[in-house]
Amino acid sequence: xxxVHLICIGCxxxxxxxxxLEDREVRSVTGNTCKNGEKYARKELTHPTRxxxxxxxxxxxxxxxxxVKTASDIPKDQIFDCIHALKDVExxxxxxxGQVILPNVAGxxxxxxxxxxxxxxxxxx
Amino acid sequence: MQNYDxxxxxxxxxxxxxxxxxxxxxxxxxxxLERDRELGGILNQCIHNGFGLHTFREExxxxxxxxxxxxxxxxxxxxxxxxxxxxxxxADKTITAMSREDGLFRLQPKAVILAMGCRERPRGALxxxxxxxxxIYTAGTAQRLVNMEGFLPGRxxxxxxxxxxxxxxxxxxxxxxxxxxxxxxxxxxSGGLKRNIVQCLDDFGIPLKLSHTVVDIQGRERVxxxxxxxxxxGKPVPGTEEHYDCDTLLLSCGLxxxxxxxxxxxxxISPVTNGPTVNESLETSIPGVFAAxxxxxxxxxxxxxxxxxxxxxxHAAALIRTGQQVSGRTLPIRCRDGVxxxxxxxxRPEALDPDGTVTLRFRVDGVYRDKRIVVLAGSQPIFSRxxxxxxxxxxxxxxxxxxxxxxxxxxxxxxVKLEDA
Numbered sequence: 215x216x217x218v219h220l221i222c223i224g225c226x227x228x229x230x231x232x233x234x235l236e237d238r239e240v241r242s243v244t245g246n247t248c249k250n251g252e253k254y255a256r257k258e259l260t261h262p263t264r265x266x267x268x269x270x271x272x273x274x275x276x277x278x279x280x281x282v283k284t285a286s287d288i289p290k291d292q293i294f295d296c297i298h299a300l301k302d303v304e305x306x307x308x309x310x311x312g313q314v315i316l317p318n319v320a321g322x323x324x325x326x327x328x329x330x331x332x333x334x335x336x337x338x339x
Numbered sequence: 340m341q342n343y344d345x346x347x348x349x350x351x352x353x354x355x356x357x358x359x360x361x362x363x364x365x366x367x368x369x370x371x372l373e374r375d376r377e378l379g380g381i382l383n384q385c386i387h388n389g390f391g392l393h394t395f396r397e398e399x400x401x402x403x404x405x406x407x408x409x410x411x412x413x414x415x416x417x418x419x420x421x422x423x424x425x426x427x428x429x430a431d432k433t434i435t436a437m438s439r440e441d442g443l444f445r446l447q448p449k450a451v452i453l454a455m456g457c458r459e460r461p462r463g464a465l466x467x468x469x470x471x472x473x474x475i476y477t478a479g480t481a482q483r484l485v486n487m488e489g490f491l492p493g494r495x496x497x498x499x500x501x502x503x504x505x506x507x508x509x510x511x512x513x514x515x516x517x518x519x520x521x522x523x524x525x526x527x528x529s530g531g532l533k534r535n536i537v538q539c540l541d542d543f544g545i546p547l548k549l550s551h552t553v554v555d556i557q558g559r560e561r562v563x564x565x566x567x568x569x570x571x572x573g574k575p576v577p578g579t580e581e582h583y584d585c586d587t588l589l590l591s592c593g594l595x596x597x598x599x600x601x602x603x604x605x606x607x608i609s610p611v612t613n614g615p616t617v618n619e620s621l622e623t624s625i626p627g628v629f630a631a632x633x634x635x636x637x638x639x640x641x642x643x644x645x646x647x648x649x650x651x652x653x654h655a656a657a658l659i660r661t662g663q664q665v666s667g668r669t670l671p672i673r674c675r676d677g678v679x680x681x682x683x684x685x686x687r688p689e690a691l692d693p694d695g696t697v698t699l700r701f702r703v704d705g706v707y708r709d710k711r712i713v714v715l716a717g718s719q720p721i722f723s724r725x726x727x728x729x730x731x732x733x734x735x736x737x738x739x740x741x742x743x744x745x746x747x748x749x750x751x752x753x754x755v756k757l758e759d760a
């Protein structure tokens with residue numbers, strides 16, 4: 215039996231977790247203060263995922279950039295694929311919060327959505 | 340001069356939550372003053388996720404979290420002025436402000452809520468030797484440049500200080516193609532949240548060097564490199580110097596509540612938090628002037644800012660409705676044995692809701708294990724809770740039943756301290 219120590223990233227409490235592994239299978243998780251902690255440890259040790267946040271350029275908007283995120287978590291080893299896919303994306307204003315900016319980013323099956331609304335820039339300003 | 344019941348200075352997370360709570364408590368003649376071009380404050384540049392788990396039970400990004408409150412402000416029809424700079428707050432609560440639209444104007448509110456937030460400790464306050472080349476930014480400035488303006492301030496980066504913004508920017512700069520070489524922290528522990536060390540540094544193999552600081556900056560026009568050294572007893576240890584080639588140095592070395600207006604008004608400021616001293620109603624030394632959020636003390640989570648600001652909004656509303664100050668005893672709160680400060684700094688038992696609770700927030704002065712948070716009324720323990728780990732980077736909260744204080748009518752003070760568990 216192998217012991218692995220992790221810090222839960224589920225919330226800012228950052229609980230110190232201890233997982234017991236046997237043949238790459240998670241046998242038990244301790245140290246968590248909620249059920250998300252156990253879920254996190256099991257996921258982190260088998261197929262770790264992250265929500266990715268970034269920004270993309272806006273054309274004709276009141277703001278130069280709009281903040282975006284993956285609508286749900288994606289595999290950790292695809293973070294950079296996701297960021298590269300966003301490199302040359304430019305979105306025309308207006309943009310509404312939750313609007314899909316890029317569907318199925320880097321083949322993950324997860325959409326990139328806007329996390330902020332951007333209005334069209336007023337003419338002359 | 341225009342009369343208002345309540346004016347809130349600042350339209351960030353604290354100001355928004357205070358306004359919504361005051362409006363819901365029946366105050367209609369109120370106004371938010373915001374100096375930026377939009378509401379939301381610093382949340383607009385905090386594009387990462389992790390906000391709102393306490394408040395909304397889901398993980399939001401900064402702009403989404405701000406959006407929830409902005410929506411409430413708009414639904415409730417709470418008026419606000421953008422691009423408006425408050426120039427002065429007088430002891431009689433007269434506010435002098437200025438904007439392109441309105442020019443210079445004065446407001447006379449019955450109550451004021453200070454919600455100006457905080458700013459970053461700049462290089463000038465850190466005593467780092469070396470020239471003053473381009474390429475040295477506070478982490479928050481770099482965050483604004485990358486996330487809002489769309490510029491990458493550098494390609495080879497060293498970060499001094501392990502505050503949360505520094506950790507978040509280590510990840511953000513890495514994702515945007517910069518090479519973040521190291522995060523150096525003067526203290527033997529990180530000032531940021533543990534989860535940020537995991538997902539911002541460990542995920543990307545960025546080393547964190549505790550007990551290290553920058554002892555030299557090279558380059559005259561632009562940063563060309565920096566020298567780190569190990570620190571013992573507050574002094575760099577000779578022979579431990581390491582050189583890093585870099586074009587950018589980010590500073591994440593603490594936040595300072597922004598209290599120029601408060602000071603000018605004569606509000607008493609705590610030398611520990613650099614924020615106003617407040618009573619249980621979050622009211623400062625000037626009656627009718629309340630404070631909440633990072634202007635009061637630097638928080639770790641925005642959820643707690645919203646919670647605290649909502650309380651300030653309710654207390655301000657109560658004062659406006661009754662028009663009466665509470666009289667009676669004031670119990671100062673003393674801090675001992677690891678507790679650096681508390682907010683509030685005093686409690687007036689007569690102002691407490693007998694069936695309610697009063698929230699004490701505080702930070703500790705070092706990393707502690709297996710302790711107990713103990714609250715004494717006089718010398719009588721009235722509250723105790725076990726804490727396996729306490730760290731300066733994380734704010735502690737104690738919810739105290741008002742009854743516990745009201746049941747001790749003869750005590751002259753309260754004490755918050757740590758004890759061995």
